[in-house]
Amino acid sequence: xxxxxxxxxxxxxxxxxxxxxxxxxxxxxxxxxxxxxxxxxxxxxxxxxxxxxxxxxxxxxxxxxxxxxxxxxxxxxxxxxxxxxxxxxxxxxxxxxxxxxxxxxxxxxxxxxxxxxxxxxxxxxxxxxxxxxxxxxxxxxxxxx
Amino acid sequence: xxxxxxxxxxxxxxxxxxxxxxxxxxxxxxxxxxxxxxxxxxxxxxxxxxxxxxxxxxxxxxxxxxxxxxxxxxxxxxxxxxxxxxxxxxxxxxxxxxxxxxxxxxxxxxxxxxxxxxxxxxxxxxxxxxxxxxxxxxxxxxxxx
DNA sequence: CAGAATCCAGAATGATACTG
DNA sequence: CAGTATCATTCTGGATTCTG
Numbered sequence: 602x603x604x605x606x607x608x609x610x611x612x613x614x615x616x617x618x619x620x621x622x623x624x625x626x627x628x629x630x631x632x633x634x635x636x637x638x639x640x641x642x643x644x645x646x647x648x649x650x651x652x653x654x655x656x657x658x659x660x661x662x663x664x665x666x667x668x669x670x671x672x673x674x675x676x677x678x679x680x681x682x683x684x685x686x687x688x689x690x691x692x693x694x695x696x697x698x699x700x701x702x703x704x705x706x707x708x709x710x711x712x713x714x715x716x717x718x719x720x721x722x723x724x725x726x727x728x729x730x731x732x733x734x735x736x737x738x739x740x741x742x743x744x745x746x
Numbered sequence: 747x748x749x750x751x752x753x754x755x756x757x758x759x760x761x762x763x764x765x766x767x768x769x770x771x772x773x774x775x776x777x778x779x780x781x782x783x784x785x786x787x788x789x790x791x792x793x794x795x796x797x798x799x800x801x802x803x804x805x806x807x808x809x810x811x812x813x814x815x816x817x818x819x820x821x822x823x824x825x826x827x828x829x830x831x832x833x834x835x836x837x838x839x840x841x842x843x844x845x846x847x848x849x850x851x852x853x854x855x856x857x858x859x860x861x862x863x864x865x866x867x868x869x870x871x872x873x874x875x876x877x878x879x880x881x882x883x884x885x886x887x888x889x890x891x
Numbered sequence: 892c893a894g895a896a897t898c899c900a901g902a903a904t905g906a907t908a909c910t911g
Numbered sequence: 912c913a914g915t916a917t918c919a920t921t922c923t924g925g926a927t928t929c930t931g
Contacts, residue, residue, distance in 0.1 A: 634872035635865040636793050643788015645904070648781050661913050672905055677914065687878030698912040699911085708874055715863040720780040722860040727779035729853055733832030790924070806893050817925050822894065843892040844931085 641686060646671055646679045648716070651705070654689060655713045658704035688712060786831060791816055791824045793861070796850070799834060800858045803849035833857060 642648055649668050653659060659667070665676055680703060683689035688709035694700040705713075787793055794813050798804060804812070810821055825848060828834035833854035839845040850858075 633794070634868040635797075635861075636790070637872060638864065638868040638875075639784070639788045639793055640790070643784045645781070645785070648784055649778070652780075665913095673914070674906090674916095675904065678904090685879055685882040686875045688875075693913095696912095699914090701913060708871060708878075711871065712867060715860070715867040716780075718860040718863040719783065722857060723779040723783040726853060726856065727782060730783075730831050730833075733853075734830055737830040810893095818894075819896095819926085820924060823924090838893095841892095844894090846893060 641682065642712075642716075644679070644682075646675055647683060650676075650679050650683065651688065651709065651712065651716065654703055654705045655710070658702050661701050661703070664703065683709070786827065787857075787861075789824070789827075791820055792828060795821075795824050795828065796833065796854065796857065796861065799848055799850045800855070803847050806846050806848070809848065828854070 642651065646668065649671075650664060653664060653667055661676070661680075664680075665671065665673060668676070671679075680689060680691065684691050687706055690704050690706045690709075692702045692704070694702070787796065791813065794816075795809065798809060798812055806821070806825075809825075810816065810818065813821070816824075825834060825836065829836050832851055835849050835851045835854075837847045837849070839847070
């Protein structure tokens with residue numbers, strides 16, 4: 602197995618060597634756990650739910666009110682997905698009216714640390730990203746128009 | 747602005763306090779840089795491209811051959827998206843036949859570090875995630891069948 | 892070689908109405 | 912309160928064909 606998709610071993614400083622040492626296979630990319638996780642939390646709402654549940658546990662409608670713009674359906678689906686992956690715990694209280702509380706599992710809490718690393722990167726560099734996007738949009742205008 | 751979506755300040759150890767200190771607004775989640783980055787690199791191929799380009803620069807067809815299963819169209823679209831965001835640099839050599847080399851920009855290289863943190867988490871915990879998925883699949887079978 | 896253009900299938904997301 | 916069911920729409924990814 603190539604090391605390419607098994608762990609991103611280190612922040613390689615990109616030697617930019619013009620030679621081609623290895624053929625770079627990357628066969629089993631479908632099972633790559635990195636892509637797998639990225640696709641799970643890369644959807645529209647999962648990160649927001651994880652962050653909110655990282656602060657404290659919440660009831661369903663608290664999340665619904667707290668995340669402006671999410672539909673009931675998508676909140677349910679997001680929570681189910683995170684629950685199936687073992688990141689979120691769902692606890693039902695058989696009261697009337699019924700009450701359900703969501704919280705992060707221990708596994709889910711371990712995700713907060715690497716997530717905060719990526720969040721820090723995003724906060725630090727989203728200005729540069731947006732400038733780059735605007736610059737390329739302008740370039741496209743000048744190309745096409 | 748709420749602090750909820752601006753940086754995931756720290757790996758909060760989830761006090762699980764039953765009180766409700768703050769109302770948790772999360773208004774401007776559409777502009778949340780964390781979700782923004784996650785959605786960019788959470789697609790099917792971006793992470794693989796970033797990892798490969800983190801090792802060294804590549805020509806178009808090297809990437810095409812190196813990433814088994816990717817279509818020409820998706821490789822082009824993925825590279826364009828990363829280029830627009832300022833993470834990938836595209837350099838054209840006007841030879842015949844033409845040659846194009848892709849490499850990470852300095853901004854793109856800074857992403858390797860937080861990405862490797864998340865990758866480490868994924869590698870460490872994807873076993874637990876898959877067990878959880880299988881457990882819930884089995885539970886669904888017993889529920890529905 | 893490195894793409895662009897076109898067409899298409901399926902998944903993700905959303906609005907709305909209904910239920911225990 | 913906490914969902915489920917249904918339908919419509921948008922987005923994503925892919926196969927194929929064509930070009931400088």
